[in-house]
Amino acid sequence: MTDLTIGQLAERAGVAPSALRFYESEGLIESLRTAGNQRRYPRATLRRVAFIRSAQRVGLSLEEIHDALRRLPAGRTPSKADWASLSRSWRPRLDEQIERLQRLRDTLDSCIGCGCLSLRSCALHNPGDVLAERGPGAVNLEPQPR
């Protein structure tokens, strides 16, 4: 009775029940079953789902999230060591994403002063004049690994 039904988990996690079934089908979460085949979730799943949603909303794919979550134990409640492992492995990825955002914000900010996003060169944005707009070569704010 400490366990949650799919409806309860859905409401408290702020996602639709169908999404939870989908996450389960994708191996992101697991459920216990009652005698009558209904899903029951230990409370730890609430954290897990919150984690999934947070990660999603900052641009990480379910696949990436799935890979990270594989570091948490399937059956038992995660231990300190489990979370430490997850945190360690994700830190660079999260830092990278934060840096991208800051770069985007700061580029925008610094360009207010010089209009460099529309001009040919900008000392702030393009210190070495390597990407002068007339020459060949890239103007990417960053490489595009898509």
Next chain:
Amino acid sequence: MTDLTIGQLAERAGVAPSALRFYESEGLIESLRTAGNQRRYPRATLRRVAFIRSAQRVGLSLEEIHDALRRLPAGRTPSKADWASLSRSWRPRLDEQIERLQRLRDTLDSCIGCGCLSLRSCALHNPGDVLAERGPGAVNLEPQPR
């Protein structure tokens, strides 16, 4: 001759030509046409596309990006004032996204010490014990406006 063909823009921006056509169909970018109906892009478009890609990769939708870009002039090269306007209007959104990421990262970090993502309460994560896991109420890291 200062203008780029779709292939050139695609290469320098690191996106497929089909993506550029798609962006145009969605009103994110514009093109001039040659007598023979081929697209030609002023250099400023390179910046615009770089901007679109950067924003996308940190979890912003094309619709959000589209709304932001409406602040930039369609025809002429954006002025300082144009970028300032865009930057001003986007700053809160970008800051919000940065904060989400930091919250995710820091939650992970701080939970290494106490295992709070699996335990019943955690002073760091849940200062007021408002969301004690047994009670009713949400455990969301943040509200879910999806």
Next chain:
DNA sequence: ATGCAAGTTCAAGTGAGGTTGAGGTCAAGC
């Protein structure tokens, strides 16, 4: 014991963000 909201599976549908292919045109080099 019965009603009914909440649960089940499985297949199909949706919307975002593109890619692919067919069938045809354009333009730069030989």
Next chain:
DNA sequence: GCTTGACCTCAACCTCACTTGAACTTGCAT
């Protein structure tokens, strides 16, 4: 002037992340 690669449109298709609907079952409340 002809070839060849880059370009055009349009329709169909694709992946990701779900949602919806049909047909059926569970389980709490009276």
